[in-house]
Structures are given as C-alpha cells and as structure tokens.
Amino acid sequence: MSKKIFDPNIVAFTCNWCSYGGADLAGISRIQYPTSAKVIRLMCSGRVDPVMVLEAFKNGADGVIVSGCHIGDCHYSTGNYRTQVRFQALQTALESIGMDPQRLRLLWASASEGQQWAEAITEMTEQIKKLGPSPISGRGKK
C-alpha cells in the first residue's frame, strides 16, 4: 500500500451565529489552515447532543470540535452554559473508555475571531497527527 500521510478527519459542530461566522471570516480574510475539519452548522452549540459527539467517534472521527459563542455572548443567552457542562461530562466519559480527551475540543470563537478559528483548527490538526488515527476507526493498525 502506498505510504499515505495521516490526514485527520475532524467533525466540527459550530453554532450559526458566532463560530460559523468566525469560520466565514477566516475564509474572507484568506487565512489558510488545514482541510481536516468539516463543519456541521447548528443554530447553537447547545444543540450538540453528547450522543452526537460519541456517534462521531464511534464512526471513526479522529477528533471532534464543539464551537460556540463565548460565555456571556450566546445568541440564545445561556445555551452555551449547557454546552460547557456537557463537554466536561464528555471528556470524563472519553477518558474512562481510554480515548485521549485531547481528541475533543471546546472552542469559544466569536464572529470576529477568524484568526482564532484558523489557529484552533491548525493546532488541533497537529495535535491529532501526533496522536495518530482514532483507535476506534481501525485505521491505526497496519
């Protein structure tokens, strides 16, 4: 088999108002970052059911980002408080099944933070490249 560089597949759940806008701004500003993250646009990061995150990992995602407005800036006032609580529970759950919690990231990015969005994706991609493919995907084995 040809030697292929590991190219992580990251599922990025973003809210419509802040983070999706931030990702748009990164593009508008022509900030370059890896192609690893594929955005699923939701209205609020509070829409991210922990089950969906687990589903992404179960299906072989190498990483998952949940991204929303900064605390206090939520378009739906308090939706992202829920996100934060759920995120903490998820990290604990991942750890307990032996999955590196670095594969899951919570990112607060406003619509003006295109740079932060691009940096976060770049950072996480590098991090996951070091961790290697998800142990669940079965792609890590030769």
Next chain:
Amino acid sequence: MGSGESPKVGVFVCHCGHNIAGTVNVEHVAELASEFPNVELSTHFMFMCSDSGQALIREKIEELGLNRVVVASCSPRMHEPTFRKVVEEAGLNRYCFEQVNLREHVSWCHMKEPEAATQKARDLVRMSVARASLLEPLEVKTVSVEPHALVVGGGVSGLRAALDIGDRGFRATLVERTGNLGGNLAKLSTLYPNNEPAKDVVDRMSLAAEASENVTILLNSEVTNFDGHIGNFEVTVKNNVTEEESEMKVGTVIVATGFDPFEPIGYYGYGDSPDIITLSALEEMKRDGTVLRPSTAQPPKNVAFISCVGSREEGVKGHEHCSRYCCTAMAKVAAELREEADEVLMLYDDIRTFGKGHEDVHRRARQEHVIFSKYNKKKKPAVKINDSGIMLKWNDVLSGENCEFRPDMLVLANAMVPPEGADEVAKIFSLTRSADGFFNEEHIKLAPLTTHTAGIMIAGAAQSAKSATDSTTQASGAAAKAVSLIARGEVEIESTVASVIDELCSACHTCVTACPYGATSIEATKGVEVARVTEAKCHGCGTCAAGCPSGAIVMRHSTDDQISSMIAALLSSAFVHGGGEK
C-alpha cells in the same frame, strides 16, 4: 410535496467565477456528487446566484421533479435567503433547501491545496446531500407586526431615527439612559464642515421629537428585559430615577447606543499634567466658552495636537480601528485656535479628511499656518513633564529631523470606543460584536443596517466609529428599514422550533431547565404529564433537544437524524476514500 415522498436531490455546484473554481475542481465535485445516494441531478454553473443560475435551479426542479435542492456555493449566512426564495418560486418548500459552503470554508482558506480542498468539498457536499434527503417541508408562518418601534439611545442617531419613523406616521419610543438628549454631540462646540453650533442641531432635533405626537421620549431609562421575535417584541423599560418599570410591545428595534470618548490613560503623559487633555475635553471647553489653559486659566499660546490616540494601533485589542472623526475635528479646532495662539502644531500619523467638505477644513488649517508634522509610528512622540512645563520630542518622518516643542497645552485626539454598557446591550438584543467591540451588521454591504437578530437594526457609532453626518445618514436608513417592516404589516417567521413526541416524554423537566426562554413547560394532557413547547417563545436553539434523555424532542430542521446523517456521510467517506491508511 409530502414528506413521505422519496427524495430526489438536485446538486448545483457554483464556480463563483474564480473564487471557488480557482481552487476547487468544481466539475469533479459535481461529477462525484451525481453518484451520491438520492441524487437525481448534479451540475455546475458559473454563478448560481445570478439570474441565469437561479433560472437553472427552477428549470431543473420543474423538469426533473426535484424535491430537495443542494447548492454548493458561498456561506449560507449570505445567500441562504436567496436560494430559499428560488426553490419556493419553483414550488418547493423553503426548508427543502440545503447550502454547502465551498467558498468561505474551502476555497478561500485552502488556496494552496487544491487537491485536499476538492476532497473536502466532496465530503461537505456528501454530508449535505445526506441531510437534504431527510429534510422535511415546514409550514411557513406569518405574524402581524406591532406598529411601534423602539429606539435605544437618544443621541443624534437615535433622534434622527425616531423622527423619521414619527414623520412617516408610526409610533416610536426613544429610550435614553441619561437625563438629556443629544448624546456625545451635545458635548461639542461647532460641527464640521459648516461650523454649525452642535447645540443648534441637537435642539432642532430634540424639539421636533418632543413636539411629535408619534414620538415618546423616555429619559433616565434603560431596557431591562427583552423577549419575543420580529414583529412582536416585549420590552421592559426601567426608569432609573423613579425605579418604575413599564412594559410595551414593539415590532422592531433600532439600537443607536453610540460610543464613549476614549480615556487615554497611559498615553502621552495623560493624567500627569492638567494641561494634557483630550480633544473631547477641549470641545467641551469650547462649547462652554473660551479655551483656557487648565493650569493658569489663561488662553494657551502654544498648542500641540497628537492624532490617533487609541486608534489605529495594530495588535491592540479594541483600538485597531480608525475613529474616522478625529483628523477633521483636529484640523478644524487647530485652525480656530490659531486665531489667538502663536503656534499650533499637529503631530499626525496620516491625515484622513475623507468626507464631504472635510478637505476644505484641512486646507483651512494649512492656510492658517498650523504646523503639520508626521510622526514616526514606530517611535511615537515622547512627552516629558517637569517644572518648566511640557516638553514634546518626536521624529518628523518627512524630513528625518528630531524635533522639540514646548506646548503650554497638549491635546490628544482620542478614539471612539464602544460605550460602557455595550456588553449588556449586546446581551439583551443578542447582537454580535466586531473585533473592535462595535455591533455587527448582518452583512457589511448586502445588509448593513440589519443585524443577525431579525427585526433589530443598528445605526450610528453603535455600528462603528463615525461622524455625526454618517450617523444620521445611517439612522435614516435604519428608520426606513423599520418603517418598511411596520408598513408591510406582517412578516414571516422561522418555523424551526421544537416539538414534543408525547409517547416518549417522561416529564423529567430537563428541557424546562435547559430552555433559555421559558418556552418549555410540563402540562397534563389526558391525565398524563408531558412537556409542551410554546412555539411563539421558542427561538429554535435546540438546547432542549440536546438535553432530552428520551429523544422526545424533535428540533425541526435540525433533527437528530439530519445531524447524524451528516456525521455518517462524512466518516463513511473516510473509510471509502482513505485518509489514514498507512
């Protein structure tokens, strides 16, 4: 189209001229998409949003009986409304449309990796095709618009907006936090470019507003509670003096909360000498009489100005913007001071007298022999204060000379910054902020007066630093937006709300505590307790659905199945097309 009908998806990939096609192989993406499940047609076109692009979509819907449409083009934050309208014109429900962002999220941010960008584009289209296959048509709801506008902020922008709405014969309530109308403008002496006293302008507008039977002015008041949706907002206004609260219904809101003059602590010796003042303080001094040197109460003989204080500072959060008023304001007042003072010096970074009539103001300052010197941005002017007064040293960029000047008064042209309380205003009206802290418009060119919260407009310095001229222009525009909404009488609202599957609900109250709007409650139906959603209160965030342990809440247009289908479509492609194999 019934929801039971099997999906026939049309995929339309846009080149956006060279914007997408310059990086992404759009022909290839369209070709691959034709093999995705349920895809009846997959094609590409130069500009999908153009008249001919829109006609193509309508034509194919009718010709092939497509019942779901995926357009892979730019951000849905820009053109989702456009394409929803297109599919509607061809007889489809607007919620049967799905957009893929191949421009902002792919071609523009992966310009150097055309191959990887094309693969990502393919993945995103596959995800959206999967979601589109599960989209359900939803009823489009219309609500009546309360013929009453709320204007927040009684500065020049708020006054202009309220007056325009009143003139058109609709009711406007103007809420002002302080006890006076006119905002920052009321603190100025005369206004450029035509030297009109600021007081005259403020008085003329305030008197007209007070006289208007359609305009209600609430001073010393703040909005403390805000609920509802476009057409029907419920507002609570509190009078901070009497502590009384009043409630009202409005159909639309204009936020005109203006700016604060920047207090330049830490800049050029500000605060270390009474003779170092801001341009705003100088203006107030002029308004109240003559300009006197604070330490001696004598007219100043040598005055220096420094431009861009707290403005245009790269890398300093909240201070990167040009404040857009100071160059002209400084030139105006410098020329005026020259009538009495021996020397007036203007240290500038750049001179930007860009507005109508502004260049005349600049020219007049030159004619009055105001000394202009461009300072070195990397080595800013140094201010030393000792017993003999203020010593100013700087490098004049154009001559390369190191210069010195002993002003008896130093004036700092301070920036416009978002006002105190902007955080609260943003929270109350769900507004987003730009990097400099001002409120974001929906789109800088396509929708510059509306915000991402439907029914809420912004005007004046609340949106970005600007002069009174630009503020009133924008305020009239925002008022026109508000009036057109009220005059229409009714408006369509999003149908993307939550609903409950009674059989699955265990009345655990999770959704009740999760909802930020109190839209969910537990009610007894036929003796059994189940969750209920009050649709008028639901904003569609989906926080309840994500929390429901029984999967009893269906978040319309963002269902669990629709989201899961995207995850599966992405990750199954990883197995098929590689990425990770060694």
